[in-house]
Amino acid sequence: MVKTIRNWKFLLGYLIAHLLLYFTFDHTNVFWYILTGSSFFLISYSIMNEEVDDKIPVGQYLLYGILSGLLLYGLFWLGNAIINGLNLSYFENQVQSLYKHFSPDLIWHYIVLVLVIIPAEEFFWRGFIQKRFLANTNFWTSILASAILYASVYIFSGYPILIVAALISGIVWGILYAWKRSLPLVVMSHLTFDLMIFLFLPLI
Template identity: 35%
Template sequence: MKKHTNILVLILSLVFIYVLLYFSFDQKAVFWYLYTFTMLVGMAFAFAFGKIEDKIKTWEYLLFGIGFGTILYGLIALGYRLLPFLSEELLKTVHQFIKTFGPSTLWHYILLILIIATAEELFWRGYVQQQLKQYMKMPYAVILAAILFAMSLAVSGFWLGVLAAFITGIIFGFLYEWKKSMPIIIVAHLVMITLLFLLLPLY
C-alpha cells in the first residue's frame, strides 16, 4: 500500500512540476519568479518525501564538490567551443537561450545560487531518484531520474540544454549514490553555475 502511495505522489509531483515549468518558460517576463517558485515546491516535496543524506566530512564534500563542479563546467565549455565546427545554428540556439533565460541581474544570481541550484538537487536527486530506487535497481533509477531532469528543460525547446542536463543528471546522480552526500552535489552544482554564468561565462 505504501509503495502505491509513494508512486502516486511521485507521479503527481512530477506532473505538477512539469506544468509549472511549462508556464515558467512560457511567461518569459516573469520566468525567474515562476521558476524559483517551482523549485521551492520541488524542495518541499524533497523534504516531505525524499531521502536527504550527508555521510561524509565537510572537507571531503568541498573537495569533491569543487572538483566535480569544475570538471562539469569544463565539459560544457568544451562542448560550446566545438559547436562552431558542428553547426552555427546550434550555436545560435545557445546564445538565444542565454539571452532569453540566462541571469542578467544581481537578483537573478542570488536566486540561482541561494535557492534554485540547491532546490534542483534536493528534488531530482534527493526525492525523484530515491523514490525510483524503490522500483528498480540503482543504476536504472539514476538514468531515469536524469532523463526526467532533462525533460524539465524540454519544455523550453532548448535541446542542447536537454542533453547537457541529462549528462549532468547522470554525473550528479551517481556521485550522490557513491558518496551519499547531498552537500557534494549542491556544491558541485553551485561551482558549475558560478563558473558558467559569473566567473567564466561562455557568452
Template identity: 30%
Template sequence: MKISKNLIVLLLTLVFFFIVHSYTFREPEIYWYLYPFIILICVAISIVSMNQKDDMPIWKCFIFGLGYGVILYGIIRLLYILLNSINKDWIHSITKYITTFGPSNIWHYLILIFIVVVGEELFWRGFVQQRIKDWTSPFISIVISSLLFAGAYMVGGYFSYGMIIFVIGLIVGSLYEWKKSMPLIIVVHEVFVILFFLLIPFT
C-alpha cells in the same frame, strides 16, 4: 501500498513541475519569480520524502565539491565546443536560453545560488532519482531522472540546452550515488553555475 503512494506522489509532483515550468518559457518576464516558487514547492516535497544520511564531513564537501565542480564545467565546456564544431545551429538554443532566462542582476544570482541550485539537487537527485531507484537499478534511475530533468527544458524548445542538462544530470546523479552526499553535489552544482553564468560564461 507504500510503493503505490510513493509512485503517485512522484508522478503528481513531476506533472506539476512540467506544467508550471513549461508556462514559464512563455512568460520570460516572470521566470525568476515563478521558477523559484516551483523549486520551493518541490523542495518541500523532497525534504518530507528524503531519508538519505550524509556521512561526508562538510570540509570535504567543499574541497571535493570545488574540484568536481570545475571538472563538470570542463566536461560541459568541451561538449559545447563539440556541438559548435559539428553544427552551429545546435548551440542556438543554448545561447537563446542563456540570453532569455539566464541571471542578469544580483537578485537573480542570489536566487540561483541559494534557492534554485539547492532546490534542484534536493528534488532531482534527492527525491526523483531515489524514488525511481525504489523500482529499478541505480544506473537506470540516474538515466531516467536525468532525462526528466533535461525534458523539462526540451519541451520548452531548448533541445540542445536540454542535452547539456542531461549530461549534467548523469554526472551529478552518478556522483550522488557514489558519494551519498547531498551537500557535496550542491557544492558541485554551485561551482558549476558560478563558472557557467558568471566567471567563464559560454556566451
C-alpha cells in the same frame, strides 16, 4: 522500477514539476520570478516526502563538489568549442539565445540561484526522484532514469541543446548522489558549475 513509477507521491511530484516548468518557460518575461516560486514548491515537496541525505563530512563534499563542478564545466566548454570549431550555427545560435533569455543578470537572480534554485533542483531530482529509484533499482538504472526525467522537463524550453545539457549534467550529478548519498555534495557541484557557466567563464 515499476514500483517506483506507480507510487502516487512520485507521480504527483513529477507531474507538478512538469506543470511548474511549463509555466516557467511559457512566461519568459517573468522567468526568474516563476522559477523562484516553482523552486520553493519543489524543495518543500521533496523535504516533506524524503529525509535529507548528508552522508559525508563537510571537507569531502566541498572537495568532490567543487572538482566535479569544474570537470562538468570543462566538458561543456569542450562541447561548445567543438560546436564553434565545426561552425554548427544552429547550436551556436541556441547557446547564444539561452544566455540572452535565461542567464541571470541582476543581483537578486544570483542570490535566488544560489540559495533556492540550485538546492531545489538537487533536493527534488536527486533527493526525491533518484532516491526513490535507488530504493527499487540498481545504481546505474537509478542514474539514467532520474537523469532522463530531469531532462524531460526542459522540453518546455524549446531548446534541444538545453535538454541534452540537462541529461548530461543529470547523469553526472546522479552518479555523485548514488555514489556518496550526499545532497550537500551535489548542491556544491551544481553551484560550482552554474557559477562558472554564468558568472566566471560564460561560454559566449
